[in-house]
Amino acid sequence: MTGSAEIICVGTELLLGDILNSNAQYLAQQLAHLGISHHYQTVVGDNPLRLAQTIAIACERARMIIFTGGLGPTPDDITTATIAEFFGTPLVENAEVLADITAKFAQRNRTMSANNRKQALIPSGAEILPNPQGTAPGILWQPRPGLHIMTFPGIPSELHTMWKTTAIPYLQAQNWSNSIIHSHTLKFWGVSESGLATKVDNFLKLENPTVAPYASDGVIKLRISAKARSLEEAKQLISPVAIQIKAIGGTDCFGENDDTLGDAVGRLLLTQKTTLAVAESCTGGGLGAMITAVPGSSTYFMGGIISYDNAVKERLLNVSPQTLEKYGAVSAAVAEQMAMGARRQLATDWGISITGIAGPGGGSPQKPVGLVFIGIANRTDTWHIECRFGHRKSREWIRLMSRNTALDVLRRALLGTNKAV
């Protein structure tokens, strides 16, 4: 069996924005891993007419329709009844499901309401997709030759369990999944999305594996995805492309897949057996938080000083009052003294500092919001990087870019490609 799948998520709460549609993402990932192509996701409310119209559209373009939501006991749960009616099939009460629901209520010492009986109604001819956790089972159904339907409740944990225990074996048994899609992501910092796309232009035209750029939180990513009959074969398709792209990316490429800049820095510090301390002003501790998000970071990260107030810069980091007076807290000289101070106070090999104007207030024509200095110190040298993240950017964005840039500056220093000048 081949063809493409389609996801229909049913629920007015999705249309009101009350909940994030994590079910669509989960199913999308699962379909990708199984190599089942999927071209559309639709969200529709608890409205029988609109759901029926959505089913009509999906039937024209997909061989499998996966529904989530609308299987509950309340009157607004209309998924099963609407599907049955669309295909002109009567609902029948399934004795096995009814017994299971009754047993679950007894087990929890709760009274089963008349509403719950509705959950035992299944289109004639459909199989049960059991729900070990909740009272709403799904269905597995071929209402017409070549069209497969699966329904799941909207509760993510129930969907996940049902997908793993029943849907995956079913799809494999039906030979839906005879090829898989495997992806490998390379991550970059210090290059723009368009700049990187230009550099790897030729690769973006590949068909298998495909290479696609995207960006999130300032990190630029290239996802290399291969379609193959096995994971091994997919990896063989990906590997040479990844090697070539890494060579083109050079030191801008800091990691792969789930790697963060914190991981990249951590690996280098571990390998080089060196230690790190931070001094943070406008990021208020966020750089330390990113570094310590990495399990085992206590091996190389000693800690730091959050010197939000100038008095703290003087007292705990030995920043000179004259320097603060002459250049201001947001300056190259103060950034360097903060990095040195952190290194000395915490007795580490490396010190890194951030001082800047995160906004929304505090900017001036000379020192606009978004101006950030990153200081870096090791046993022999101290230097700095000046950044301008944009005076219209949000406080959150400026702080995020400051943290990531500081990590990248340190990473390049550890690689020996960014040095005191």
Added chain:
Amino acid sequence: MTGSAEIICVGTELLLGDILNSNAQYLAQQLAHLGISHHYQTVVGDNPLRLAQTIAIACERARMIIFTGGLGPTPDDITTATIAEFFGTPLVENAEVLADITAKFAQRNRTMSANNRKQALIPSGAEILPNPQGTAPGILWQPRPGLHIMTFPGIPSELHTMWKTTAIPYLQAQNWSNSIIHSHTLKFWGVSESGLATKVDNFLKLENPTVAPYASDGVIKLRISAKARSLEEAKQLISPVAIQIKAIGGTDCFGENDDTLGDAVGRLLLTQKTTLAVAESCTGGGLGAMITAVPGSSTYFMGGIISYDNAVKERLLNVSPQTLEKYGAVSAAVAEQMAMGARRQLATDWGISITGIAGPGGGSPQKPVGLVFIGIANRTDTWHIECRFGHRKSREWIRLMSRNTALDVLRRALLGTNKAV
């Protein structure tokens, strides 16, 4: 102008499950607030044919189509060109947009690539929907009478800014919004979702306003939503319900709408004209980062010490080596000494500390992963709170709960409801 809107999110990364579709939720919430009905959301990949087919379907049932994604500079960004082609309209290079993109590259000292020029191509007759943050502007366009199109980039922060600054005024000027849904959210810490739901049971049955509980990142929320012809009328419906629920919630209710625990603490410190310092171990600076996420926090927040290593606890926070030896770094005694040390070293009125086992390693039967001590010190007293966030919980969750709990402990201390015993 009336009729319903429809959301189309463009991006293969959504179909592969690489990212969560937070944009659809954001737009859904915004449309609900404006009282603009919206019946469908569709996700489609970076495929011109499928996108065109999706547009054809949406045109039949909606008066407004809102697109997100696919406005970037790379070849797989096809939204603008596909829309223009669908409506048989040529693309023209917009000089103003080109100048803006050029200026943004110059400002960041980056070279503009030929790719970026593509982002200045706009369907003939469309208006620009300016993007103050990024290089990809959107469009506002009526390709045929009675059909409105808006496009936004996929980057959430850019979408949010563009929606607030341009889309909302446009929709109001066009009279799209004649009845509105206004929501007011009350936020709670220190009570479970089901516990709170039981307490406010009667309110959950109301029809206008409705009251709905939900939870995210450990914060429990009650959203009170009223449908009315004006904001004033909606607020009048909400106000008495909010007052009653706040009275029931008592000190568990820490804020409203966008308030964080950091905002709540900040307001109290400002009012009481007192200052704060932190000492962080397992959170590595994350508590300071949350406090300084609040603009203007420099008035009351002096900074802190990230004492990840025990030597730093001794040297910079004056934690006694004997206490560390006897009770270990994760202990009530060390938490209290850290809080005292932070307060003294930074010369503040309040000191708050966190020391705990965030995992995944480092746990023992006596001190399991998830065990966290929060210390608190003021000019007269020092005390602590012991927390167990669960040994199977993730490092990320334990660190998040630690930060929020520390803020809540401080909040209650500032309110005088949590004191040394």
